Amino acid sequence: MSSRTGFQPRPQIGSGRRPSRKDRGTKVRRTTPGQVIAIILLGLGAIAIVAPFLWMVTTSLRSPGRAYDLPPQWLPTEFRWANFADAINGPVPVLRNMFNSAVIAISVSIGTLITAPMAGYAFARLRFPGRDKIFVLLLASLMVPAQVTIIPLFLMMSSWNLIDNPLSLILPGLTGALGVFLMRQFFLGMPEEILEAARLDGASAWATYRLVALPLARNGVSTLGIITFLTSWNAYFAPSIFLSSTDTATLPLALVLLLGPYGAGNLSVVMAATVIAITPAFVVFLLAQRWIIASLTQSAVKG
Template identity: 65%
Template sequence: MSNAISRHRSKVTPLQIVGIAILAVGAIGMVAPFLWMFITALKPASAAYDLPPNWIPLDFEWGNFLKAINGPLPLLTNMFNSLLIAVITTLGLLITAPMAGYAFARLEFPGRNAMFVALLASLMVPIQVTIIPLFLIMRNLGLINTPWSLILPSITWALGVFLMRQFFLTLPKEILEAAKIDGAGPWTTYRLIALPLVKNGLSALGVIAFLNSWNAYFAPSIFLNSQDTATLPLALVLMRGPFSTGQVNVIMAATALAVIPALVVFLIAQRWIIASMTQSGVKG
């Protein structure tokens, strides 16, 4: 009897097979560009444009990575610039977004709903609309061509506030009310009770903020205007050279160096992202 039940449960339906096949095709489509990038990074320049393309290099040119690092652009400096901006931006956002999210979720104050609607409306405004006023502000502050021109506008983020509000809404009211009965004020309740309970949300927000800053191109291209202060995405574009005359294998090697930290961060933190999605739901 138990064997029959187990066989029945382990039977794979045709619909499941179709679903697995579709997921497999999608996975191949997502992995193929990364695989091609790493393969091209190991090819000699003469084989980078081979047609039909060769997925297995005959000669492995590990020196392409040294050429990318020791090339005309200070790639390691550019990587450090991106890392510095991403880390400070992420830390700043992890301070401001939870406080604002908790206020919108659990505190009563005049104009809360109207302010939250305005916050959501700001998500629909593209950065290209606000970039000129922001540039003028940064120029008046003397921050153009410095990392602070990218850090200061990014330590507050409407999407981060919205995400944290959703996490705080999932907390049972009884816990917060019990803290209030015990004499805890709003700040104590937030710091000692609410914040530790949304650590999955904080982790997910930190990963999203880091990757968003690490991959940013538009804002750095406006505020930064020298090779020494450029971030990694800007450096990769500059490596193409005039009329895209740069060596594609060296560019791919530099791109691989840029992608590896982002992949490592995502692989380490993916369990927190999944846990945060399970916790937050769509409440609110």
């Protein structure tokens, strides 16, 4: 009778038969060819990204005579930890240069996190004469290469006697058009009703920004801080212009000095110093990746 009516009895408890997917009413998900192609492409992309870092680590543990082995060895064949000691205790003060990079990167990040959100909020939520025209000029400055402005900036720092001084990199980096643009976009995506409610409660423009808008933009502020820190940590062009001594050099300059003239330096020692150089940036990214993902997700939802 059950076969005529289409009724299928439920399996009895203790009968030893597990309910099948059909009994549970679930569907079996099948992998489509498009998903297989996407997985293959992502895997190839991951290999292309990881391979240089893997070669860097393995080379930092080799003897100098095996640094240029062909084909390259992707897995460590020896563990020469003395390369890291040679990088730290060599003629180039790597630890001192790392401290210089940290001071500059942290100072620039703090300055950007103070100025960029305030300017972004002003462009997004405040009304003042010439606001849109000033913002267009701000965006136009993003199209100007750094090589164009480096000469007048060098002359300015030279007139202030700041050449070969970390302040020559900190002062110009205390704010930036990109940071202002990013924060303006975050503040534009906030519901106007929340800010209007704060104004109706008697909050001033500063109180509305500090107590309402800024806490809501914490994901954007965190992302901006991470981007600014990593950009300053990895900067090479500006430090090579403004810093001229080994004691004031940043870490990217120290790596070039370790390589020596004509690239004749010890490559294993240089790779060991490079591993030391990228470790702080890697740790910062691991600790802050959830804010980056949250920021990107929030932007995607708004879009």
